[in-house]
Amino acid sequence: MRWNLKSKPQKNKIQTLQKALHVDEIIAILLLQRGIETYEQAKAFFRPTLNDLHNPYLMKDMDKAVERIEKAITNNENIMIFGDYDVDGTTAVSLVSSYLKTLQPNIATYIPDRYTEGYGISYKGIDFAEDNNITLIIALDCGIKSIDHINYAKEKKIDFIICDHHRPGNTLPDAVAILDPKREDCLYPYDELCGCGIGFKLIQALGQNRNQTIKNFIPYLDLVATAIAADIVPMTGENRILAKFGMEVINTNPRPGIKALIQNRKKQTLTITDVVFIVAPRINAAGRIKHGNYAVQLLTEFNLEQATEFASEIEEFNTNRKGLDKQITKEALSQIEENKEQDRFSTVVYQENWHKGVIGIVASRLVENYYRPTVVFTKSGDKLAASARSVRDFDVYNALEACSEHLEQFGGHMYAAGMTLKEENYKNFKEAFEKTVKNTIHPNLLIPEITIDAEINFSDITPKLIRIIKQFEPFGPQNMHPVFMSSNCHDTGYGKTLGSEEEHLKLFVKQDNEEAIAGIGFGLGKHLSLTQNKKPFQIAYILDENEWNGKTSLQINIRAIKA
Template sequence: MKAEKRWIIQPVADENRALREAQMEQEINVPPAISKLLVQRGIDSFEKAKHFFRPSLEDLHDPFLMRDMDLAVDRLQKAIAEGEKILVYGDYDVDGSTAVALFYGFLCRFYEAVDYYIPDRYAEGYGISWQSIDWAEQNGIGLIVALDCGIKSLDKVGEAARRGIDFIICDHHRPGDRLPAAVAVLDPKRSDCPYPYKELTGCGIGFKLAQALASARRIPADEVLAYLDLVMVSTAADIVPITGENRILAYHGLQLLNTSPRPGLKALMNVAGLAGEVNITQVVFALAPRINAAGRIKHAREAVKLLLATAVSDAEDFAIEINRYNLDRRNFDSSITDEALVMIEQDDWLRNASSTVLYQENWHKGVIGIVASRCIEHYHRPTIIFTHSNGKATGSARSVPGFDLYEAIEACAELLEQFGGHTFAAGMTLPVENVTAFRLKFDEVVRERISPEQLIPSVSVDLEISFTDITPKFYRLLKQMAPFGPENMPPVFVSHGLELYRNPYIMKEKHLKLEVHQNGTGPFTAVAFGATGFLDQLMTKKPFSLCYTLEENVFRGNRTLQLMVKDIRMSTP
């Protein structure tokens, strides 16, 4: 934790917003702080609040609003009627694995001639692979349903068509100038797609296709809703906005996970040590990395087997194995991160650049995305980590808040063989000999486009509150604002004029546990990770400010609220 973080505090409400806040406070009977949070997030009427606090499956959009959905359903119906072999194809990350488990699992309920395929991260790489086209031809596949990939695989889809194999593409990445010559291309980000919600995951689009197929075949809707736990896991893991339709899917998926989880997810929760009610944060940090670890360390088919398991004993065996992969992944992640940081620290150009682009041929391809994120924790700037794979340099990129990574990479397209991704995360392949030129070009693009503020770590603060605001009712209402995620993040609060109630407790030589009060209100426990650098200043006993989120701590059956500190400032207004 570093004191130089920028605190980006929401502006004081103008007269109109203050009026809406007062109206919300009365209409839905909430404390002033809650009404302020809601209006900040665009929830400024009783009707909007009702949809926000009580997400309804009835508000899901008609899947046939998506461009080409009718074509996709017609082609699936034809394949089923004629007994064609169908291949469900997905990417090797969490979104792809859950998407394959969902759509394959759904089809298997009423159709036997179906198989699934996930490319090997190392032998085949991202997206539709040439090996998979060969495999499909050799195994008599007539139709491939590609999930979470394929939107830029024009050459592979075209070759498959020449071999008599049709494609249905279900992707959520940005399309290029041309679309693949598939029977149907389902992607809300198509410029000609009228679908009202644009931010579904690949698994979410697979869910919409399953919904549409179920409707056409008069299959009860509940048979598709049984897969909402998988949609929720993909939504949490893929860092998409938790708004609109995603909020509905995540809300009901979490309910399913907490009441009747499928055996694979239940076994995974057990090996991850999750007890009690599981929230989105735990899915992101405990379940998703383990599902991802299969594709990073061995093969993503292992994750799909886990998610499809029906026998508890099988699920437990798969979960134990996948947990072992995750331990291996952590070791790779830690050692490669250390090497990457040394490379930066020992090179003047790299240390002073506006971006980080590193290449090391023996780094484990499965963890380079994680290493990119770790480097950003130390050097807050767009980062790409490359390793050697199949004769090429393969990279994984991560960005900082507010900077469009995808557009910066696109500006270097002449040096790349292929690339794809989102605003904040992307992947790419290029000839090894182009790495140095790419590093220089990418840094030039970043330097021209990034603002000085974006290179400084920041904390976005929603609201200043007093400790007197922190009541059981306040926290109960906060919990109902979940599930949290992009565009509906856990509220961050700031409180000023705080004092130590007793001396700080140092945890594991790096972290602090504080007991703090404000004008006699409290004390509250505050946990500050990586904050021992503040210890001397705190011990001066001068007042300070904290920005933090609120969490409930359960210890030996006792529940208490604690502050999870994001930053400390010793000077107060």
């Protein structure tokens, strides 16, 4: 692993910010690293308000979208809310449908089947709309490249409003309105919203027509925060505001569906990280193992008893998902070793009976193992379907675009994408992808990197420092949990490994004459020898708290360790 210690900001900037905010040097450094240089910027960062959200009508086509929905409500048309089967899609469908149902009853929801329909807008979904006399479809978290599907719907006199956050192609679909801040002609001030976030801007715009204020929309923010956490979008601007207030809803008054998922939690207060590891995988499991409709059913249920039953079903899906994920990862690792492909610049694997619902997770597991841009294929009908995952700072979407002659379709982001191809094109794609990655990736990007915000001593760790760092939450891309480094550390002699396979590391770390601090290093069990016999070592870690039997104590979460 490469240790990358961020360069220290200019001394005069640190001192100016320290003086303005009355904070220690460490806090000033952390803020400057996040682009916060003035008192006003710091105030907006530490005390964000919902009034800081942008006017939704600044988004290109928002006026057209609202006008078409208002016309549908006035004419009592049937409206269908269509969304992808992952967390972002199902939360977006739940959010928009539940709001529209407060305006009129003729609202249907539709989540495509991952196995029979695949990702995005489907012909089957449009046929369902025609059969049920639906004249307007609002597509969420998908649709920006669905040119043929929108034309098909038009022939059936069905209008489309697209709310997407993926990159558009060269041609936009012929929809009534396209809400996507990544459109080149869209001047909306923030272009990193997730699909559910764009759905939120849509209902916010509809609400402004009804003299509703932002306070009317706070109950929907638990869904938006869940989508932001799961979709790993930058934790900046509007995302950070929506996530912060959404977490407050999750911790105080969540909708019954989310309450049912978290009611057995051990922690009093959940963080965005808990949402990533507790709530999101369970919502995702519905679409991966059974059907995304189960997630929408859960998230739109207002009876807690019924929601608890739905959550129990979803828990079972999640247990099945874990088993499949473990088994397929094992098979994929064996395939790489048997084919002696460990030293390639990319990882591309395929087996026809792998479960389509978990290949994305398996791709992430393979990245953890080999740290290469990775594509995992399985059979889907008469074609192959795949999920791609990337390494830090490498754009896998661009790599797929360079190999698009071998693909039927593809879409996604810099770090995650999906695609389909004909089976006879698999080998050609695999070689083209390897060649593209080899020619475009910097060798350093093939070595995992830990980015460290600052080097500190244990004497710098005070209750005030921990309290202020907590106010940096919610954490996420571009506002990650601060990582510190300390040198000349020693274990007190009580260090040990934990876990069934001794994969984790438990230490009691001392530095100079400071009191020992408990540390946990997940997945670092193999490094125990570095800490034995009082040998000095360096650690990279985040400041954490351990809750046990109602008591909270300081703990460092060790991310990396070296002699």
